[in-house]
Amino acid sequence: MHTLTKLISGLLFASTLLSHSVLQAAVMHQVNAVPGGVVVIRLDKVKTRQAPTARFIKRKIMVTRKSATDPYWYAVIGVPLSVKPGQYKLLVTARTRSGSYIKKAYPFKISYKKYRAQYIKIKNKRKVNPYKRDLTRIFAEYKVIKKAYSQWTPKSKVPLKFDPPVRGRFSGSYGSRRFFNKKPRKPHSGMDIAAPKGRPVRAPAKGRVITIGHYFFNGKTIFLDHGQGLITLYSHINKIKVKPGQHIARGQIIGTVGKTGRATGPHLHWTVRLNGTSVDPALFMHRRYNRQSSTRKRRRRRKSNRH
Numbered sequence: 047m048h049t050l051t052k053l054i055s056g057l058l059f060a061s062t063l064l065s066h067s068v069l070q071a072a073v074m075h076q077v078n079a080v081p082g083g084v085v086v087i088r089l090d091k092v093k094t095r096q097a098p099t100a101r102f103i104k105r106k107i108m109v110t111r112k113s114a115t116d117p118y119w120y121a122v123i124g125v126p127l128s129v130k131p132g133q134y135k136l137l138v139t140a141r142t143r144s145g146s147y148i149k150k151a152y153p154f155k156i157s158y159k160k161y162r163a164q165y166i167k168i169k170n171k172r173k174v175n176p177y178k179r180d181l182t183r184i185f186a187e188y189k190v191i192k193k194a195y196s197q198w199t200p201k202s203k204v205p206l207k208f209d210p211p212v213r214g215r216f217s218g219s220y221g222s223r224r225f226f227n228k229k230p231r232k233p234h235s236g237m238d239i240a241a242p243k244g245r246p247v248r249a250p251a252k253g254r255v256i257t258i259g260h261y262f263f264n265g266k267t268i269f270l271d272h273g274q275g276l277i278t279l280y281s282h283i284n285k286i287k288v289k290p291g292q293h294i295a296r297g298q299i300i301g302t303v304g305k306t307g308r309a310t311g312p313h314l315h316w317t318v319r320l321n322g323t324s325v326d327p328a329l330f331m332h333r334r335y336n337r338q339s340s341t342r343k344r345r346r347r348r349k350s351n352r353h
């Protein structure tokens with residue numbers, strides 16, 4: 047191998063490795079440099095007055111610290127499911143104390159991940175092939191949802207560890223390629239947790255209610271803003287217990303489990319969004335929960351409630 051090529055590939059390997067260890071050790075529990083995953087990159091130490099700004103494929107990226115005294119800033123990148131595996135760059139701009147700007151590109155690699163195919167039978171055919179008047183409603187809702195998703199609240203401390211929002215059985219994983227009544231539809235944008243109707247749904251971390259609504263596919267839904275483009279969504283809710291603008295504490299009840307919208311049975315559909323894209327919610331949770339839930343999933347695959 048050519049020496050320069052060797053050096054470059056060595057550097058890339060080192061940067062990927064660093065992002066893994068940082069995430070596992072300090073900022074979050076797991077990392078996945080794959081479509082639908084999260085990549086954390088430690089930025090070079092620069093004496094700055096404010097947090098550096100970071101961009102990835104033209105998106106504004108979260109930049110945070112472990113504590114107010116931490117000398118390092120970390121960029122936390124949500125990788126869209128649609129991104130092709132390959133080499134990418136995070137573009138960072140830092141303003142020094144003297145007022146000059148330092149720009150740097152941090153290369154990182156996104157690997158391929160194969161997500162499972164899932165075949166779901168929906169009895170209400172209208173939820174798979176909506177009527178013309180439904181499409182008008184769906185389009186209007188899409189605009190409202192898109193606006194809620196575009197929320198960006200500057201916040202120095204963003205919660206990156208989440209509690210499970212509801213006690214229940216893991217019934218559908220993020221990213222699965224879905225077929226409703228044998229028709230291909232969008233990949234699963236979140237995690238499904240099956241639980242009896244009426245069971246409390248709790249905020250997995252501190253946040254603020256962006257909006258609430260009752261939508262054609264998602265049913266009754268709550269949007270929480272945790273800061274710097276980290277947004278969570280709770281769908282198919284039976285009863286919503288919060289109001290737009292309300293500040294929510296970690297563990298506070300925000301609603302109850304239901305099956306409103308397109309659902310095969312009572313469950314919570316939970317979406318986590320980062321820099322305008324959905325990412326795997328499991329990456330923000332404690333490892334123990336993930337292990338338990340995947341065992342349960344294997345055991346009771348037949349009776350899974352999901353959308």
Ligand SMILES: [Zn+2]
Nearest residue numbers: 237238315353
């Ligand atoms: Zn779902």
